[in-house]
Amino acid sequence: MRGNTALATGMASFLGAFLLLHGICQAKLGLGEPKVSRIEFHLHDLLFAEKPMAVVVAEANTTKASPTLFGAVVIVDDPMTEGPELTSKVIGKAQGVYALSSQSEISLGGTQFCIR
Template sequence: MRENTALATGMVSLLLLFSSMPICQAKLRLGEPKVSCIEFYLHDLLVAEKPTAVIVAEANMAKASPTLFGEVVVVDNPLTKGLVLTSKVIGKAQGLHAYSSQSELSLIEAMNFVFTDVKFNSSTLTVMGRNPVLHKVRELSIIGGSGAFRLACGYILKQTYSVDLTTQNAVVHYNVTVLHY
């Protein structure tokens, strides 16, 4: 019985939230929602002269774990228009990821994409989700944004393009679909 009451309360709360969104949009004069599709590459440099990914915490068992379970990494990775690191930089991915599975190579990611390119300069997208690294294509959720991406929601499809097994440096291709105002 308690489960049904909790479910009903949750459903009513969601209904109230979603029914109030058009009122909020009107008061904020946001206009009609837009959909933007953005494509870029993220360069994760763990071993470099100037690393962009740094291990900041590690459980005692992390190095012995085949999945690195318990390791936390903070990132400040460049986002580029093209595949190579010398391509035009359009922003940074700033945040963290933690190895969160004991049975597969999987991360929990929380980061902001901070754009510096002319079109979306100073705008951000906040991304969070599970990243099962060995899957060909992974999907993360866009849970917010600022500037041009105010009230953003959407999804990201990411695919690892290359990994240097010696340095663990990686290049990841992103396709971003975002609904914003």
Template structure:
């Protein structure tokens, strides 16, 4: 019985929190929500003169499985306007991904898109979700942000632009749609 009371109290608290969000938005003077869409390219360079992704943990069995289950990688990948690494850099994708499936090439990703140039300079977006790598199109959730992206929510669609399986270097086309205040 005690568990049900705790669950009811927790649910009531969440309901109160989410029902008060429109009031808080009005009090903060955030105005009406905006929708922003943008394209960029994420360069995940595992083997390079200056790597942008580094393995920081690896289970003893990770190399025995084709899915690399148990490997954790930290990233500081450049976001560029175009697919070439020499394209204008507009930010960084900073965070991590972990290989989380024993049967398929699947990642759990959690990273910040940190904008260092352009319209959203100084703002961040928080991205999280499952990335089933073999799929042509993968979708991740936008779960928050800062500055221009306060109270952000939305999604990012990733498509592999190029992938070198010998070096594990990849370029992904990143299309983001976000609602923010």
């Protein structure tokens, strides 16, 4: 199950940064100060499972030998849950595509998600 924890952590970091930047843009556009809310969810992104939630749809010739899966393009249909267990109540989904874009660490580039 190589990289599942790191992938989920990277995706959660990306989503957190997106939400933070959204608030900053709102203030700079003169739309007033954004309201601050704390949300907590757990995103499950399993590439290597009996029923995967993420599927590699393209990869470079060197991807399989890379510890960071550099060069892989992944389609996701990930559940977001209230708790860290997969059996927790599903409160949304993250659907979209990402590419693993670093040779030295888990890094998601070209990330596009639709959160429901």
